[in-house]
Amino acid sequence: MAFVAVQASPHARRRSRLGRAIGLTLLLAGALAAVSVAAERIGIGAPWIVGTVFAASMTFLAGIGALTGTTRPTVFFLAGRALTASVAGCVGAAACLPPFWLALGERSTDSLAVFAIGATGGLVVSAALVAPFLHRSGAYTPAEFLAARFGRVSRVFTVPASYAVCLFLLAAQLRIAGRLAPSFGVTPADAVWAMLGLVLVCCIAGGARSASAAAAGEVALAVAGILAPLAVLLAARFGTLSPQALADALAAAAADGADRSAGRSSAFAMLGYGLALAPAVAALPGLCNASLFARGSAAARRAPAVALAMLLPALAGVAGWVAVAHLGPAGGVPAAPVPSASTLLDMLAAIPATAQLSATSTALFVAAAAAALLAGSASVLVAAANGVGYDLLNRTLAPKATRSARMAAARLCLLATGVAAAWLALDPRLRDAPFGHVALTLAASVLFPGLVIGIWWKRATRPGALAGMAAGLAATLLLAVPIADLAAAGGLTSGGAESTPAGAFGSIAGLLGALANAAATIAVSLVTAPPPVERQRFADDLRRSVSRPLLHPHEALIQSHAASSHIGG
Amino acid sequence: MIDIARFLPGRRRADLGRQAHFRRTAILAGGMLVLWLASAVGFAVQLRMGGAADVAAVAFWLVAPLIALAVFDRLQARADRACGGGERL
Numbered sequence: 001m002a003f004v005a006v007q008a009s010p011h012a013r014r015r016s017r018l019g020r021a022i023g024l025t026l027l028l029a030g031a032l033a034a035v036s037v038a039a040e041r042i043g044i045g046a047p048w049i050v051g052t053v054f055a056a057s058m059t060f061l062a063g064i065g066a067l068t069g070t071t072r073p074t075v076f077f078l079a080g081r082a083l084t085a086s087v088a089g090c091v092g093a094a095a096c097l098p099p100f101w102l103a104l105g106e107r108s109t110d111s112l113a114v115f116a117i118g119a120t121g122g123l124v125v126s127a128a129l130v131a132p133f134l135h136r137s138g139a140y141t142p143a144e145f146l147a148a149r150f151g152r153v154s155r156v157f158t159v160p161a162s163y164a165v166c167l168f169l170l171a172a173q174l175r176i177a178g179r180l181a182p183s184f185g186v187t188p189a190d191a192v193w194a195m196l197g198l199v200l201v202c203c204i205a206g207g208a209r210s211a212s213a214a215a216a217g218e219v220a221l222a223v224a225g226i227l228a229p230l231a232v233l234l235a236a237r238f239g240t241l242s243p244q245a246l247a248d249a250l251a252a253a254a255a256d257g258a259d260r261s262a263g264r265s266s267a268f269a270m271l272g273y274g275l276a277l278a279p280a281v282a283a284l285p286g287l288c289n290a291s292l293f294a295r296g297s298a299a300a301r302r303a304p305a306v307a308l309a310m311l312l313p314a315l316a317g318v319a320g321w322v323a324v325a326h327l328g329p330a331g332g333v334p335a336a337p338v339p340s341a342s343t344l345l346d347m348l349a350a351i352p353a354t355a356q357l358s359a360t361s362t363a364l365f366v367a368a369a370a371a372a373l374l375a376g377s378a379s380v381l382v383a384a385a386n387g388v389g390y391d392l393l394n395r396t397l398a399p400k401a402t403r404s405a406r407m408a409a410a411r412l413c414l415l416a417t418g419v420a421a422a423w424l425a426l427d428p429r430l431r432d433a434p435f436g437h438v439a440l441t442l443a444a445s446v447l448f449p450g451l452v453i454g455i456w457w458k459r460a461t462r463p464g465a466l467a468g469m470a471a472g473l474a475a476t477l478l479l480a481v482p483i484a485d486l487a488a489a490g491g492l493t494s495g496g497a498e499s500t501p502a503g504a505f506g507s508i509a510g511l512l513g514a515l516a517n518a519a520a521t522i523a524v525s526l527v528t529a530p531p532p533v534e535r536q537r538f539a540d541d542l543r544r545s546v547s548r549p550l551l552h553p554h555e556a557l558i559q560s561h562a563a564s565s566h567i568g569g
Numbered sequence: 570m571i572d573i574a575r576f577l578p579g580r581r582r583a584d585l586g587r588q589a590h591f592r593r594t595a596i597l598a599g600g601m602l603v604l605w606l607a608s609a610v611g612f613a614v615q616l617r618m619g620g621a622a623d624v625a626a627v628a629f630w631l632v633a634p635l636i637a638l639a640v641f642d643r644l645q646a647r648a649d650r651a652c653g654g655g656e657r658l
Contacts, residue, residue: 113616117609120634124605127638128598132645244624267617274609298646305638312631456595543591544652 025217028060029224029364036360046359050184053363054370057221061374062201065214069205073394073406076207077140077386078293081549083212085299088290089306090216092123095286095383096311097376098169099277101176102436104318104345110270111344112319117274119311122281123304125452130282131291133455133542135300138549141383142288142451143391148538148551149454150465152396157469159391161446162285166384167417168439169284171424173377175435176345178425180369183349189426195370196422199377204414207385208293211378218375219310225368226317229361233324243320250323276511280440283448285383314372321348324355381421385413445472445513453521458539464525472517479509590652594645601641608633 036049070076083091096119103115139145143158177195178188186194202214231241238245281287290307291300325347347354348369352362389410394401401409424430446469453460453468530536541550612630615623 113613116631117612120631121605121609124601124634124638128601128641242624247624267613270616271609271613274613298642298649301645302642305635305642308635308638312635316628316631540587543594544587 022216022220025060025220026224028057029221029228029367032056032367033228033360033364036363040359046362047185049359050363050366053360054366057367058198058370058374061214061217061221061371062198064217065202065210065378066205068210068213070207070209071403071407073403073410075209076407076410077390079208079212081293082295083290083293083299083303084295085302086306087212087216088294088299088303089310090219091212091293091379092126092287092290092303092307093219093310094211094215094375094379095284095290096122096281096307097372098173098284098286098380098436099281099440100311100315101173101345101373101376102440104348105176105343105436107343109319109322109344112315112322113270114273114277116312116315117271118277119281119315120308121275121278122284122287123308123311125278125282126287126291127301127304129452130288130455131294131304132297132301134288134451135291135294135297136542136544136550137538138551139292140390140552141292141386142283142285142447143387144395144551146450146454146465147391147395149535150450150460151462153462154450154465154469155391155396157446157466157473158450159387161442161469161473162387162391163384163417165439165443165447166285166380166387167421167424168435168442169380170377170384170417170421172435172439173373173380174422174425177373179345180349184366192422192425195373195377196418198374199381200414200418202374202378203382203385204411207410207414208289208382211382212293214378215375218371218378222368222372222375223310223314223317225364225371226314226321229357229364230317230320230324232361233355233357234320243316246320246323246327249327272508276444276508277440279448279514280444280510283443283451285387285443285447286379288451289379289383289386318344318348321351325351381414381418384417385410388417389413441476441510441513442473444510445476445517449514449517449521453518455539455542457522457525458536459525459530460521460539461525461528461531463528464521464523467524468517468519468521471520472513475516476509476513479512586652590648593648593651597641597645597648601637604637605634608637 032053036053039049039052040046072080074080099119100115103111134142134145137145137148139148141162143155143162146154146158174192174195178192181188181191203211206213234241234243234246238249287304287307290303294300294303322344342350351357352365357365389406393409393413394406398405398409424433424435449468449472450465454465538550608630611633612627615626615630
């Protein structure tokens with residue numbers, strides 16, 4: 001009788017690994033919470049408890065990154081194209097965190113609503129118009145896809161623009177780490193370098209694979225760390241877990257004249273800024289990476305929905321904490337009023353004191369914030385290193401480099417980009433530089449139209465795309481200052497580090513740049529000769545359901561091998 | 570009903586299938602964008618007109634695109650399978 005070995009399929013194995021990664025993170029968070037509650041009971045000081053929980057959670061997350069190293073370029077740059085929709089969704093959620101942090105740098109709670117509209121729109125646009133088709137292209141980076149569609153010369157625009165977007169978003173996040181640090185007795189410089197060190201540990205061993213594996217844990221910890229202490233606080237203060245009780249208390253406080261919401265904008269302005277943010281989010285290199293890392297076009301299409309499902313609870317939780325900050329410790333108007341000039345970030349940093357949180361809740365809250373910063377920073381750092389390491393070095397400057405040389409160059413890129421971003425974040429001359437604003441504007445005006453038109457209109461030509469990118473960049477540069485003045489005059493401006501000149505969400509310039517880009521692309525394409533037949537066929541094939549990547553078909557053969565050793569799929 | 574495509578030559582039939590798949594993909598993507606726009610308008614108007622005090626109403630407009638994305642995913646997967654594609658997740 002023949003012996004048949006019954007073995008779990010690789011698909012089931014990968015799912016169980018993902019479940020283990022997220023389950024282990026939540027288990028760790030629960031265990032840390034239980035231990036810190038016990039420590040609180042026996043009288044150990046709050047700083048010790050907070051410090052220990054923070055150190056343990058960061059060591060765990062950095063450990064995931066450090067232990068998932070690789071020597072294969074496909075895995076380093078693309079996570080082996082093996083992520084399930086769930087893990088790719090975590091990577092997508094991490095990619096959306098930089099704009100989330102920028103929203104918290106604003107003074108008005110309207111910035112959270114703008115983020116909700118913009119991030120939702122960006123993820124919907126990505127799922128419907130970009131992600132599955134970008135995945136089918138088989139490109140390593142969005143710039144490689146655009147080079148395949150519009151010719152290598154397009155890299156003149158796309159590689160610097162992608163890199164600038166990532167570098168500026170990383171610098172903005174490191175600066176936020178520096179701004180939060182003094183609330184916990186740490187100097188900004190120490191916080192920036194410590195955060196950079198953690199991010200590098202998470203990324204340098206395995207690149208995209210390490211960052212993706214860590215992203216699942218980071219996003220899970222961030223959501224749990226935001227929601228669990230809020231639930232405890234709601235139960236203790238209102239005797240219910242329903243957020244409606246918090247909303248009612250806030251409404252009552254507002255009726256008493258305690259409404260300190262700054263700069264309330266009209267529904268039209270809120271909608272306009274949200275719509276302007278959507279293309280920027282859809283073109284974020286980190287979000288494009290999530291679709292490129294996915295194990296199939298269906299997983300790439302589903303990943304934005306998973307990302308949205310993870311972002312919404314976090315967003316609701318942060319809105320709840322902002323309401324708590326407005327209410328103060330006893331559920332009424334705070335004894336020490338929230339200064340109207342303070343940003344949402346300042347309010348949240350002061351929450352442990354103003355809401356009189358227990359040491360355990362404070363520890364989870366701090367760990368969640370650090371995990372969210374870590375996830376967002378790792379996402380943009382990997383995208384930046386992929387852009388320089390793959391697009392510039394591997395495809396342009398040294399296409400015949402050996403595998404080990406390519407890996408060494410990519411790791412060097414990670415290190416150099418991180419140090420450059422830290423320098424930008426710490427330089428006092430750049431204290432008010434609007435890094436986030438510039439990054440979102442560049443993503444919307446230079447990258448987004450090329451991606452969408454390149455996928456959906458096969459008649460688009462190389463001269464058209466180049467003219468469009470040039471027009472988008474020029475329009476952005478020309479319009480940035482007048483639009484900034486307009487934004488400063490009418491609504492969603494901030495008092496935070498991102499307030500100059502237009503706030504993180506003064507990205508109307510990006511929307512106008514995107515429209516200029518699209519108009520120039522279409523106009524020039526129509527007056528130039530149609531693209532070669534093979535490029536038109538490439539565009540056609542993008543929209544067909546194909547099983548192998550179009551640009552690197554040989555990699556489909558090694559995909560299953562790479563996938564079998566991957567933590568998340 | 571007679572399936573006229575069965576009587577066409579293979580290449581022509583494949584072309585028709587591709588065109589139908591493209592049309593269906595474009596319609597689904599357009600529908601998804603329209604639904605998102607509607608939910609964004611609803612969310613902004615709810616926040617300004619109704620205020621944030623009605624948590625369920627605000628949450629509805631936030632969650633609506635997520636539900637629409639789930640439905641969109643199913644329909645697109647069905648369209649991909651109908652043209653001979655489709656992948657496991």
